[in-house]
Amino acid sequence: MNNNFKHLFSPLSVRGMTMKNRVAMMPMGSNLAEHDGSMSDEHIAYYELRAKGGTGLILVENICVKYPEGSNGTTQLRIDKDCYIPRLFKLTEACHRHGACMGIQLNHAGASAMSARTGMQPVSSSVLPSKPGGECPRPLSREELESIAADYGAAAKRAVNAGFDLVEIHAGHSYLISQFLSPTMNDRTDEFGGCAKNRARFCRMVIDEVRSAVGPHVPVSLRLSVDELVEGGNTIDGCLEYLEYLNDGVDIFDTSAALNPSIQYQIDANYLADGWRSYMARAVREKFLKPTIAIGNIRSPQAAEDLLAKGDADLIGIGRGLIADPDWCSKARRGDVSSIRKCISCNVGCVGNRIGGNRPLRCTINPDVTGGDSYKRKKVTRPCNVVVAGAGTAGLEAACTAAEAGCSVTLLEKQDHIGGLSVEISKIPAKRRLADFPDYLRHRAAGLDNLTIKTGVDATADIIRSFRPDLVVNATGSVPLLPPIDGLHENLADRESDVYSILDLIRNIDRYPEDMSGKSVIVIGGGAVGLDVVEFFAPRGADTTIIEMMPSIGNGLDASSIASMKECMEKHKVKQLVSTALKKVNPHSFIVEQGGKEAELPFDYGFVCLGMKAHAPIWDALTRAFEGWDIGLLNIGDSVRARRIIDGTDAGRHMVLNTLEQLGYL
Structure with missing residues (x-):
């Protein structure tokens, strides 16, 4: 064991349960359950992989105690009937064989349920919705509350029968119990509303x-939004007050944060530091002297160790980090920190897929969340020579995957460094985590003797043909989209102009002063790229305006990023012009059109951020050069169509393996 992490890998006993280390996998919805709410084989494999990777305690995602009234998510686990026990037992049995302790989170969605899914009006403490624009629920009667509490008890008994070592009650994140605890959702005047004791009664x-259902030997955990981080909501002091009435029934406090309107602090935005919420865990721990779980963007084993050493918490909660790398614990225990595939907090495959997308859980940087490294068992049966053009994240994943399958791989990169656009974007302070992925890929590539990386090589069809490849992968990426708008190209190329692209911002990132008060910044384009620019300048005090041709800003972003964007816009008074088109670019102003009327908008800095477009300058030449050759030709990632990192990573893994198989090499 690496002695640097002695706190992280020390055991902890709570009631009748002993965890082998201090890492707890946080409960995260996955949409991997079957339609009827039972565990799928894929679901079991997903959790078993994290148990095999050394996780001490696995808290299975929130499971419905009362269906359909309390259900949440497109395909949510259920535990409201005995028929769900066998598959849940199969899960705990599989994970116990790897030494993991197993907990499960009991939940009733309350007003966070959706009538479109349940077929009934949501229920809650009062008529207040769980988020702005949400459905208005109906208040529950005392008799109904007693019945629901009994449902929790019955569910807990089933959980113990299914082999779970711990039962967690979800009392945060704008679900039913939270709707009673939070003043923002509870305006009752009876025994369940008003003072902290009444709000804690349910x-x-x-x-x-x-x-009563689990008996004296099974620990009970309570998940809380310790600081709700919304106006009028519970602060830490408010939480500590109502916990006075709950403390004696709880063994572990799972200290989370936020409500639906502040989801960017519940599902941490990428700019938030490792362990930023630990002050909440410490406050609860110091008052009640019970084990607490600290969570919040904890990606580094050293950060986790430091939190434990300082006494902020007793357990470290890792959620998305274990989606990204199920072997996080094993790698940290060995001291092999550089090989950890650290979550970049992009919230694309996890939050974006699940919330709003109604799709199963995926990960931008882990192309197989349920299969893990099983792909490495696929090996070539005869020599295979692979050439990859472009060393961005898609090209690096393709090159590493082919090399791990036993191919002889040459990776060609035009720049003098590898990592592509991810390296460039990570220079924006709020995007610094993005650099962790190309860093991981660089480390992974360095360990493969059959992978050669050549930088400073402008790959051409002739150069690639000289390697006599059996498979060619084109991954040359994307470039900024710059349409033929009057004056745009001329002013971007003019040093006397104040018109820039996202790449100009990145190249000059250190030249902008921290205080830009009095400066006017106008950003054309309300997608992810334009918002990166806004979120860089607005906090520096610049008078910032964002212009979008579509009716809304942030189309396609995940729920956490949208909430973070809205918070930034409101806090820094960013002007938003939607349904507005850019007509002409002048050196120091934009001409825009809205509702048939044109206006001139002067600026000190004007950024045109209309997204990215595919950049595949050699693809046509490749198809001609290898015409008649019995080889594979692949075009992947942004060089096909400008999309997201997740699409290129997925193609770099799966399309490469599938093509090698189709060509008869695997």
Whole structure:
């Protein structure tokens, strides 16, 4: 064991449960369940992979205690009937064989349920919706609350029968119990509303039912939004007050944060530091002297170790980090930190797929969240020579995958460094985590003797043909989209002009002062690229305007990023002009059209961020050069169509393996 992480890899006992280390996998919705709410084989494989990777405690995602009224998510696990026990037992049995302790999170969605899915009006503490624009629920009666509390107890008993070592009650994140605890959603005037003791009453009923059902030897965990981070919501002090009435029934406090309107602090935005929420865990731990779980963008084993050493918490909660790398614990324990595939907090494959997308869980940087490294068992049966053009993330994943399959691989890169656009974008302070992915790929590539990387090589069809390849992968990426708008190209090329692209911002990132008060910045394009520019300049005090041709800004972004964007816009008074088209670019102003009327908008800095477009300058030449050759030709990533990192990573892994198989090499 690496002695640097002695706190992280020390055991912890709570009631009748002993965890082999201090890492807890946080409960995260996955949409991997079957339509009827049972565990799928893929679902079991997903959790078993994290148990095999050394995780000490696995908290299975929130499971419905009352269906359909309390259901949440497109395909959510259920535990409201005994028929769900066998598949849940198969899960715990599989994970226990790897030494993991198993917990499960019991939940009722309350007002966060959707009538379109449940077929009924949501229920809650009062008529207040769980988020702006959400459905208005109906208040629950005392009799109904007693019945729901009993449902929690019955669910807890089933969980123990299914082999779970711990039961967690979800009392945060704008779900039903949270809707009673939070003043923002509870305006009752009876015994369940008003003072902290009354607002905690329903949670206490649930705790008592659960404790009665599981007996004295099974630990009970309570997940909380310790600081709700919304106006009028519970602060840490408010949380500590209502916990006075719950503390004696709880063994572990799972200290989360935020509500639906502040989801960027519940599902951490990428700019938030490792362990930024640990002050919440420390406050609860110091007052109640019970084990707490600290969470919040914890990516580095050293950061986790430091939090434990300081006494902020007793357990480290890792969620998306274990989606990205199921072997996080094993690698940290060995001291092999450089090989950890650190989550970049992009929220694309996890949050974006699941919330709003209604798709199963995926990961931008881990192309197989349920299969892990099983692809490495596929090996070539005869010599295979692979050439990859472009060393961005898609090209690096393709090159590494082919080399791991036993191919002889040459990776050609025009620049003097590898990593592509990810390296460039990570120079924006709020995007610094993005650099972790190309760093991981660089480390992975360095360990492969059959992979040669040549930088400073402008790959051409003739150069590639000289390697006599059996498979060619084109991954030359994308460039900024710059349409033929009047004056755009001329002014971008003019040093006397104040018109720039995203690449200009990156190249000069250190030249902008921290205080830009009095400066006017106008950004054309309300997609992810334009928002990166806004989020760079607006906090520096610049008078910032964003212009979007579509009716809304941030199309296609995940829920956490949208919430973060809105917070930034409101806090820094960013002007938003939607349904507005750019007509002409002048050296120091934009001519735009809105509702048939033109206006001239002067600026000190004007950025045109209309997205990216595919850049595949050699693809046609490749198809001609290898016409008649019995080889494979692949075009992947942004060089096909400008998309997201997740699409290129997925293609770099799966399309390469599938093509090698089709060509008869695997």
